[in-house]
Amino acid sequence: MIRVTGVSYTYINNGARVSALEDINLTIPAGQACVLIGPSGCGKTTLLYLLAGLLKPTRGEIRINGARVTRPRRQTAIILQDYGLLPWKTVWKNAALGLALRGCSRQRQQEILEPLLAALGLSGLEKRYPAQLSGGQKQRVAIARALSLEPDTLLMDEPFSALDALTREGLQQTLVDIRRQRCLTTVLVTHNIEEAVFLGQQIVVLTAAPGRLKAVLENPEAGTPDYRFSETFHRNCSRVRQLLQK
Structure with missing residues (x-):
């Protein structure tokens, strides 16, 4: 590979x-x-x-x-040491950032992200901001954003x-x-x-x-x-x- x-x-x-x-x-x-x-x-x-x-x-x-x-x-997806989350965006919008930049529709974003966030234990946190998350939760959001791009x-x-x-x-x-x-x-x-x-x-x-x-x-x-x-x-x-x- x-x-x-x-x-x-x-x-x-x-x-x-x-x-x-x-x-x-x-x-x-x-x-x-x-x-x-x-x-x-x-x-x-x-x-x-x-x-x-x-x-x-x-x-x-x-x-x-x-x-x-x-x-x-x-x-190729990359995850950095500082998570790379935008502090003014919610969990959902941070996780969906790559998909949005690629022009994916809102419906497609939901199809990809909802099961992914659930699998990473982030369901219910979609409207929170990075400052409201623990370090582990921030890293899970970064992982979700990377994996959403398949x-x-x-x-x-x-x-x-x-x-x-x-x-x-x-x-x-x-x-x-x-x-x-x-x-x-x-x-x-x-x-x-x-x-x-x-x-x-x-x-x-x-x-x-x-x-x-x-x-x-x-x-x-x-x-x-x-x-x-x-x-x-x-x-x-x-x-x-x-x-x-x-």
């Missing part, structure tokens, strides 16, 4: 060229969950923006579903970092369920080792800046029931921690 070949990215800062990523090679099968983890400033978010088509590689190429990514694609690829930049532990774990499970139901190819950036191991069927560990691939770990049990309590989970957490400390 996603193929990253020889990708490097360099940007200009105060007239100097700064290398953010170097020679990234990565393949993510359709429907799989991939997690990017590494030290702060290693280029995780930059790689996510490259996958989204918001940035262009300095070298190399990215292909999604066989087509080269040169600009944002309609089938993407095949979902990119997430530390989506649960501001949430308490139990809310975070609940939304992690929600994400697992959504990915399986919709066969979504998912790429998530996180600093949290336990989150990376629970969510990532493929765990990509990056070096310190400029970001290079340090390891790609296969983690087929990710998201399975009671995985957090298994020896395999704790062993993989230790492995990722060791890689990050080297």
Whole structure:
């Protein structure tokens, strides 16, 4: 589904060229969950923006579903760390924003959003504003807005970092369920080792800046029931921690 070949990215800062990523090679099968983890400033978010088509590689190429990514694609949804909700719009209007921008009728918006909001536990909150929501509810609205566009690829930049532990774990499970139901190819950036191991069927560990691939770990049990309590989970957490400390 996603193929990253020889990708490097360099940007200009105060007239100097700064290398953010170097020679990234990565393949993510359709429907799989991939997690990017590494030290702060290693280029995780930059790689996510490259996958989204918001940035262009300095070298190399990215292909999604066989087509080269040169600009944002309609089938890719992205959820940012700060939820990206407009404070002057209600839950409904925030969730419907992408559909409205695409010219969907009110009836079509209702057909798509009503079951989606219900599935995410947001029924009855449609007229509330972001300031009236908890952090978990805000993130669910952001997820609803992304899923309403029926993407095949979902990119997430530390989506649960501001949430308490139990809310975070609940939304992690929600994400697992959504990915399986919709066969979504998912790429998530996180600093949290336990989150990376629970969510990532493929765990990509990056070096310190400029970001290079340090390891790609296969983690087929990710998201399975009671995985957090298994020896395999704790062993993989230790492995990722060791890689990050080297």
